[in-house]
Amino acid sequence: MAEASSKLIKGATGDWEVVIGMEIHAQVASEAKLFSGSSTKFGGEANAHVSFVDAAMPGMLPVINEECVRQAIRTGLGLKAKINNRSLFDRKNYFYPDLPQGYQISQYKDPIVGEGEVVLYMLDGEEVRIGVERLHLEQDAGKSMHDQHPTMSFVDLNRSGVALMEIVSKPDIRSSEEAKAYMTKMRTIVRYLGTSDGNMEEGSMRADVNVSVRRPGDPLGTRCELKNMNSIRFIGQAIEYEARRQIGILEDGGSIDQETRLYDPKKGETRSMRSKEEAHDYRYFPDPDLLPLEFDDAYVEELRKDLPELPDDKRDRFISDLGLKPYDASVLVASKRLAAFFEKVATGRDAQLAANWVINEWLGRINKESLDIDQSPVSADQLGAIIDLIKAGDISGKIAKDLFEIVWTEGGDPAKIVEEKGMKQVTDTGAIEAIIDEIIAKNPDQVEKVKEKPSLIGWFVGQVMKASQGKANPQAVNQILKDKLGL
């Protein structure tokens, strides 16, 4: 299999396969925390969003926030996963200053969501299916700050108790490219669903990445866990480094120690954080303060009914109904707002032409200027108007790019701009013929040459466009030239 072998890493002693599994933590989009009414707002003064429950005051009890449950179910549905009508909350016990209860409430044996699947459309056109093992709800911890006081550490509990979804993949990922695509896809899905803002910079989405290597066909190797990755780019770099580190050890006759490692983006390497021996015994047991989480099928169906169109469905529709190229469709559905922008532009127009303009000109410019989609100075209506002018033959593709530039920097109605700035191309064949006649008359040598070498017609086209200041309709110019030159 050509595709499979291309993912292999060449070592000194032969090919290696990298096996990756990911645990993604996504903060649930909700007003209040998982088990208390405190706000989940990012930022704010330290300990401003802390209730008695979040601070683990004596006698306080958790009460499940139903919106978080609904968000987890929606996400499960978006991952085409099995929704478990009965799940349990467990306590994961360990001591840490930013864990006020001395345990994290999580779901251990019986998660709210079971097996599902995510499809990745790779750049080379390959479709890769990654299994989802489970999704469960759990509390986030607070934050320890060690740089505020010479001898003490401070604790900020604003995040303490915020709801997280932990989404565990199967070890189905086979390259850093796939890992990056998986993370990107997961972010796209939760954003479509509105179940997490997927904001990695603010830490509302992060991943633990399990990496091991093996000879193709061999059983799984010993894995190392790369903890707390919060950038897609770093995930790719860390996996590349880690896989090569492991291969190096194995090829030297060594063995891999199962351990937790941290990626240092400055040095571009991973380093050991703790070994398996130092791993905690979390003493999981069902939280006696919380009843089992139960709901019926009707509850799930009600949520399913209101799900938005998911990226894969949208992609399929763009390909089959609008006739887009699969690659373009994949690009456009990567963001819900991008897809919506495209659809607005494409409505009533040539969809592929619209896709080309949205992707190449508009999105290219957005990315170049590091803008958010909502910050675009060119609206969907304006871009649509530009495309309409091309279609109507009023402007050429080249003029359209100039027009786009004007609309981008100065704004305004494209049709009016074309009118006012005299950008409309000349389709009056009489005027074009006059220009052509003059050029033919002035350049008898060229006329002789083009008869020998018809491709020289390009020179004539150039002269005509120059003489018409680019406004002559290129199709008309071509046709008339051919007629007059007898080509």
Next chain:
Amino acid sequence: MTDLTSLTIAEAREGLAKKEFTATELTTSYIKAIDGADQLNAYVTKTPEKALEMAKASDERLAKGEARPLEGIPLGIKDLYCTKGVGAYACSHILDGFKPEYESTVSQNLWDDGAVMLGKLAMDEFAMGSTTETSYFGPVKNPWRAEGETIDRVPGGSSGGSAAAVAARICAGATASDTGGSIRQPAAFTGTVGIKPTYGRCSRWGMIAFASSLDQAGPIARTVRDAAIMLKSMASVDPKDTTSVDLPVPDYEAALTGNVKGMRIGIPKEYRVDGMPEEVEANWQQGIDWLKAAGAEIVDISLPMTKYALPAYYIVAPAEASSNLARYDGVKYGLRVNGNDIVDMYEKTRAAGFGSEVKRRILIGTYVLSAGYYDAYYLRAQKIRSLIKQDFDKAFQTVDTILTPATPSAAFELNKEITDPVEMYLNDIFTVTVNMAGLPGISVPSGKNGQGLPMGLQLIGKAFDEETLFRTAGVLEEAAGILEAPAKWW
């Protein structure tokens, strides 16, 4: 005027309604009595100013004819309950100086019904114990002594402060809590009535947790009627405790009809344990005879899982406790003993803050939840728990309530050297099954033993059928005769 502290809650309620005395007078009598009873060490925190303030408000209400069910009734609150602005330590050093900013649902319910707060009552540290000797603030003395003796005896535990205070007439009634017998055993040791209602009947919000799946609030009072009055106010469904149950709270006083004719009373053969003192056996038989005489039908039943209840309880309760007590780490509130680093601080704080019984249970709990032991201990204990429930379900198909001794002995001497903790744990042998099954159980005085010490019988009921317990306990109380107050020696 008679000593107002001699009145039961029902009597005081009537006297206040008839304006024979004021809530302020009643409260003042109790404050004096409390100050004269320091030897008993029942109160950890006294709140006389707060009490008088609340009594004054009650008097205003009474004057306007707007009395609520417990208007002006002075109560003691177990130190386990969080009370806004008043220290709540669970009698542990680790909660040193802790004053909650919130009021537990149960105590709030009492205040909302007009009750007056006298102070906080001693208990075994974190409710772990059967004598109240594990309290950081020193042991509580039982107001009862054997006839002709001056030896101090334990009031039982963990709600020993509540039981001693009620028996000594230094509160009209008290809140308590029961995880394995902590209401019923001290009630039996002090000649008082204590009911542990069905799990979920009272909210646990604001009660300092010991073992969440077993803890339940309940009252200790002088009479069955007083206990019924108190539970009616304490019980409620609470959106802040999702394990509380949304069922209407009946008028428990109305259940005190005195009529048990035709009621079927189960007598479990497994409760006739080896080495049970003859006087306990005889007292049990006495209870059977009383109920028979009142027209109830006695039915022999079997609860075969009984013998496994105590060992299973001493896995489940410490397991939950080991996790519930993890929050006491010196970081946020209570005691902090500084160390070289965070782990050193944890270790020093917890070493200094917890007493030996609490440490023992944290160690047991940590052990039974550890990887490799969880299945063998915790999981099996939970299975036993299900089987215990099945035992009761089966028994309640044929009987309405179950009669057993409350404790294997009467109150024993204070400072009795107990080297084997298991011997202490045996105090709970008749009571833990009820917690494991989540059922209601009431302890009611049933006369005195040969030394003149109170004895108690336990009635176990169906889930949420506290009414049958009150009715049957009322009949036993009537037959045994309400105990006089212990002779005052303090």
